[in-house]
Amino acid sequence: MKTKIKIVIWLGLITVLVLAGAFVFDDSSWSYVCIAVSALCIVPFFLSFERKNDTTKNVILAVLIALNTVGRFVFAPLPSFKPVTAITIICGMYMGPVYGFMCGSLTAVLSNFYFGQGPWTAFQMLSWGLVGFGAGLLGRRLMNSKAVLLIYGMITGCLYSLVMDIWTTMWMENTFNIERFMFYVTGALPTMVIYMVSNCIFLFVLIGPMRRKMDRIFIKYDINSDLHRSQD
Amino acid sequence: MNRKYAFFDMHPVVSLIYFLCVIVSGMFFRNIVLELISLISAFVYITTIFDRGRVIKTALFCGAVIVLMALTNPLFSHNGVTPLFYMNSMAVTLESVYYGVSSGIMLSAVLVWCAVFSDGFDFEKISYIFGRAFGNISVVISVALRLIKLIRVRSRDLAMVDSANGRTRLKDMLNRFSAIMGWSFEQGIELSHSMKARGYGRGRRSFYNRFRFGASDAAVLTAVVILSGATIWMYAVGDFGFAIYPKVWINITDRTYLGFILYSVLVLIPTAVEIRDSILWKYYRSGI
């Protein structure tokens, strides 16, 4: 609980930084401020992860990241049809917000090693990380209700697409131009829809087998999952 | 065959700082000459390290980006003193096309530099730099990388077996995924047990120093810092004055020429290192 509060405080501080930057710098520096800030946003999550000394859980996280990355390769020919968000949500559900964040952002880093890094990596890390983080915070509710899970999948699909559109807008023309933003959003609308739909499909399909396997592992080896522990 | 990526054989800190300087300056320096310098030298560099096919593909991609920006920018920006025609009472101007081209060049240059960087700066170097602060993460990534390879090989094997037995439907893919998942978790658990047995997680981490920071590293780093610092200062002071809206204007003084030369040297450093390495390699080989 304490870690969660600390993380929320960090997020608040960074928001303040963004607003301050927006006023101090003139309009042409928005996108750089954003890239810097998103990179900085990732740091507290990473530092928080560094304190986790549970080797077994770390290795399980590595396994999930590996599965996530391979999943992204497998569906590479289909542009926005990726199981990454789904598996990240499941990871966050089971292992808590911090592990969920790590799953999302490290998958971004690793799969970009193969697909190509770029200025977008920081945003992908942040968005996928936050998907996992949110899933961790909502853990219990997502576990108990498939409907909530699917809704969360749809929301994150939509938000992820919007965030990437914001980034593209800022990147293309150093300011935030509403027209350009709408242009990219409408251009990316089909992608967004496919994204949301694919999220739901993957969640629906994968949740069964993954739950079984992960429950089995967690119980068999007596790993302390966030979910099998009483909420504090 | 010549050795490639000689620039990345240096200490990772040097290459990291270099690419940071080049990529950030590429994004900030909105001067057409500087942007062209950046793009052209990026291309000169990739001709030394990529094969021909890839260079051509990159060139086509950059060309497409530039054309796309040149065509779409006039739709959003109507500033400029030279109207070409009018759309819905707002002018489509020559200057906005120029601005699109300029943005396209800047974007292409940054993308090419990023591509080169991501190619050469593999995980080993990243973990060398950040390993001390982010030890946990480095381990997780290393394990994940190994597992990715294992999983891909194994799923390919399973797929072959399945298709030989006629099991190719979607349901079979799911079963395969389930099996792979279970198997990889078991692998992971065994791995974590072996790590724990070897004492992992107890006490402080040891650290393996693969890269030494030598004289040539120091020389290159100093050059990079001085050149970047000089060009950034000159840019801030206004020696690189350039504007497209509302009328194209460029400020060229003697100091501007100096600035162009300094920046060209900065962006040509990797090419110089590659060529030097190539020459030395051939020289040493001829002595065998």
Place this chain on the structure above:
Amino acid sequence: MGKLKKSRIIACLIAILAVAAIVVLIINTDFETVDEHASNASNEALESVTDGISVSILINYSTVFDNYENLSDGVKNAGVLRDDGVLLDKTTVVIEKGKSVYDLLEYVCRVNDIAIEYNGSTYVQGIGYLYEYDCGPISGWMYKVNGIFPRDACGDYILEDGDEVEWRYTCDLGRDLGDQYYNMGD
């Protein structure tokens, strides 16, 4: 395999949609060459409006000269600034009833060949090659009607007979034009 075919079908559908969208956009846009634009403008100037209202408008950017160091390089060196800072002297115009400040500005600029760039009908980014942020990070165009600054978007303020509109450029969020809105206290 099924996956590749699926992606090809999706790609084709998207391509068709994109082309259709572009065609629709082109049909709905009004294209003019430079000469056509000029002649349309002078024709429009000669049209008279029956049963309209009479309003006046002026466009002024003299505050730029008080902050000349902040002016962006492009504008400084393009040679488009007039020494007196007057883009349009106070002119009386007859327009239709129910038109907004935005409509008036757009009409006047079209007829007098003044370049203008706006964001929909809510925000004016630049008039006569002078754009927002060209004179510092809080500079831009603001408008006054009958001596006060309305808080509405220019497209929402409907004009009445006898209104006097002023479009002025500020380098200081309106404070240099006498607008107290952004001053805390009082």
